[in-house]
Structure formats: C-alpha cells, structure tokens
Amino acid sequence: MSFVRDTTPTVDNAFSNFRLYNYTPSLQAASLFTALFLLATVWQFHRAARARTWFMIPFCLGGVFEAAGYISRIISSREAPDYALEPYILQTTLLLVAPALFAASVYMNLDKIVQLVDGEEHLIIRRRWLTPIFVSGDMLAFVLQGTGAGLISSKAPTLTTTGKTLALVGLVLQTFYFTLFVLAAAIFDIRIRACSTTKSIHHYRWRQKHMVCLYVVSVLIFARSVVRIVEFAEGFEGYLVSHEVYLYVFDAVLMFVVMVVLGWVHPGEVVAGIREERGSRRSLSS
Numbered sequence: 001m002s003f004v005r006d007t008t009p010t011v012d013n014a015f016s017n018f019r020l021y022n023y024t025p026s027l028q029a030a031s032l033f034t035a036l037f038l039l040a041t042v043w044q045f046h047r048a049a050r051a052r053t054w055f056m057i058p059f060c061l062g063g064v065f066e067a068a069g070y071i072s073r074i075i076s077s078r079e080a081p082d083y084a085l086e087p088y089i090l091q092t093t094l095l096l097v098a099p100a101l102f103a104a105s106v107y108m109n110l111d112k113i114v115q116l117v118d119g120e121e122h123l124i125i126r127r128r129w130l131t132p133i134f135v136s137g138d139m140l141a142f143v144l145q146g147t148g149a150g151l152i153s154s155k156a157p158t159l160t161t162t163g164k165t166l167a168l169v170g171l172v173l174q175t176f177y178f179t180l181f182v183l184a185a186a187i188f189d190i191r192i193r194a195c196s197t198t199k200s201i202h203h204y205r206w207r208q209k210h211m212v213c214l215y216v217v218s219v220l221i222f223a224r225s226v227v228r229i230v231e232f233a234e235g236f237e238g239y240l241v242s243h244e245v246y247l248y249v250f251d252a253v254l255m256f257v258v259m260v261v262l263g264w265v266h267p268g269e270v271v272a273g274i275r276e277e278r279g280s281r282r283s284l285s286s
Contacts, residue, residue, distance in 0.1 A: 020083045020153075021076065022242040029244070030073035033252045037067040040259040051268025055108040062101030063259055069094035070252070085153060093149035095251065096167060096228070099221050100142040100174055102258055106217055107134040109262075110185050112270045113210050116277075117200035122191035124184055137177040144170030168232040175225045182218050185211070203273055213265035217258045224254045 041063030048056040072091035076083055111131050114120055120127040144166050151163025189211050192200050200207055227250040231240040240246045 019236075020085070020088045022237070023244045024080050025073050025077040026244060027074060027077040029248055029252075030070045030077055033248070033256065034067055034070040034074060036256050037063055037070060037259070040256060040263065041067055043263050044259060047263060047266050047268060051266065051271055053266070053268050053271050055112070056105050056267060058101040059105035059259075059262065062098045062105075062255075065094040065098035065101065066252075066255055066259075069098065089150060089153040092153060093146055095247075096149045097142050097146045099224060099255060099258075100138050100145065102217070102255070103138050103174065103178060103221055104135050105267075106214065106221070106262075107131055107138065107181060109210070109214060109267045109270070110181070110188075112267055112274065113207060113214070114188065116270050116273050117192065117203055117207050118197045119188060119192045119200060122188050122195070124187050130184075134177055134181050138174065141170045141174035141177065144173065146170075164232055164235070168229065171225055171229045171232065175222065175229065178218065178222050178225065182215070182222070185214060185218070199277070206269060206273060209265055210267065210270055213261055216261055220254045220258050220261075224251055227251070 041060060044056065044060045044063055048054070048060055069091045072087040072094065075087040076091065079087070108131050111127060114123060114127050114130070123130065125133065148163045148165070148167030148170060151159045152167065154160050154163065192207075227240070227246070231238060231246075234240055
C-alpha cells in the first residue's frame with residue numbers, strides 16, 4: 001500500500017492553495033476496505049432482516065456509506081494525478097458522516113437493553129426521551145458534517161473555510177452527545193448492578209454482554225471523532241490530512257471493527273428477549 005505524500009495538481013489556478021489530496025491515494029488500501037465494508041454491510045443487513053431489528057437500518061446504511069466512500073477513493077487513485085472533483089466530494093462526505101449513522105443505532109440499542117431489563121428507573125432521563133434526544137443531536141451533527149464536507153470541496157476559499165468550520169462543529173457536537181450518552185449508559189449500568197430488577201437478574205448474561213459491546217463500539221466511534229476533530233482543526237495542510245495512513249488507522253480500521261463487534265454481539269438477541277417477555281405476558285393474560 002502506498003501512503004507516500006507527493007505534490008498533486010491544484011483544483012484550478014484561481015484557488016491554488018487548495019489541493020484535493022496531499023498524497024497519491026492508495027488503490028490497494030481503498031480496494032481492501034471497500035471489500036471489507038461491503039462484506040460487513042451485507043452481514044449487517046442479513047442479521048437485521050433475520051432478527052427484525054429495524055432500528056439497525058441506519059447502522060447498515062453507515063456501512064453502505066463507508067463502502068461507497070472507499071469506492072470513490074479507488075476512482076480517485078485511478079485518476080492520479082488529474083483528480084476529478086466528484087469522487088473527492090463523495091469520499092469526503094460519505095466517510096465523514098457514516099459514523100453518525102452508526103451512532104444512531106447504538107443510541108437505540110441502549111433503549112432496547114433498558115426495555116429488556118425493565119430498568120427505566122435507573123436512567124438519568126426517561127426512556128421515552130432517550131432515543132429522541134440523542135438521535136436528534138446525532139442527526140444535527142450529521143447534517144452539519146455533510147454540509148461542511150460539501151462546502152470543503154468548493155473552489156471558493158470562503159465557502160471552503162465555512163465548510164471546514166461546519167464539519168468541525170458537527171464533529172464536536174457528535175462527540176459531545178456521545179460523551180453524554182456514554183455517561184448515561186454507565187450511570188444506568190452502575191445503578192442496575194447496585195439495585196437489580198427481576199428482569200436484569202434473569203437476563204444477567206445478556207445485559208452484561210450487550211453493555212460491554214455498547215462500551216466498546218462507543219469508545220471506537222469516540223476515538224475516531226476525536227482524531228477527526230484534530231484533523232479539521234489542523235487545517236488542509238495539517239499533518240493528519242497530509243498522511244493517508246491516519247485515515248485508515250483511525251477511521252477505516254476503527255469503523256470496520258465497530259461493524260464486526262456489533263455484528264458478532266448483535267442487538268437481535270436483546271430484541272428476541274423483549275419479544276419473549278411480551279409473549280409470556282400474553283400467555284399469562286389469556
């Protein structure tokens with residue numbers, strides 16, 4: 001894989017300080033992660049359909065965005081050194097916003113765990129507001145990052161600067177909400193360990209397994225967001241954006257692991273437990 005920085009042509013002479021890439025995009029790396037994300041996405045769609053976990057659809061779409069983003073990088077790598085603007089815009093936008101879609105399903109996953117163990121009293125906010133609060137914040141971050149990524153690719157210096165600011169604000173907002181979410185999940189976990197419900201005792205192994213999974217994917221998404229914040233804060237000539245290897249180490253690898261972890265410990269198990277509880281109540285009432 002080639003991660004060597006070189007000098008590439010500018011977008012045009014009118015905006016000579018901005019380069020689409022500060023290196024030659026690696027065909028091998030982009031091809032590898034296209035294949036990995038395609039496989040992981042198909043797996044996620046299969047698991048979601050089989051378990052009827054429709055709240056995982058945003059997560060699956062995040063996988064589609066990741067794969068499409070790396071396909072765009074494949075196109076760019078084949079165009080070197082005369083890069084087209086469209087693939088650059090696509091890869092910038094899709095890879096930037098995909099984790100926000102992952103996060104939306106992770107937020108809803110906690111709601112299902114709380115529902116399974118009947119643990120709403122241990123939340124710091126009411127369960128009915130848990131998903132709307134965090135998902136709405138996540139979607140706002142999604143819109144800001146998507147808009148910012150589109151403006152970054154503009155040939156107008158003012159719009160490019162505005163785009164960078166919007167993307168940075170979106171990343172900070174996403175990280176802020178994710179921090180609050182992890183705190184809310186941790187407080188819930190601590191409280192229900194100290195004062196268990198009947199259902200949390202019955203579903204002890206499931207709760208433990210899925211809470212650990214939630215922490216793992218949250219830390220990975222959080223770490224990726226922090227690195228991206230640093231990247232945008234450094235600017236277009238910064239160290240991170242000028243070295244392709246960091247995109248793969250701190251974005252591609254981390255997000256692929258997120259897909260694998262949440263595919264291996266799938267929320268379908270929690271949803272199945274909820275359906276089982278509902279079925280038992282119907283049987284008793286009849």
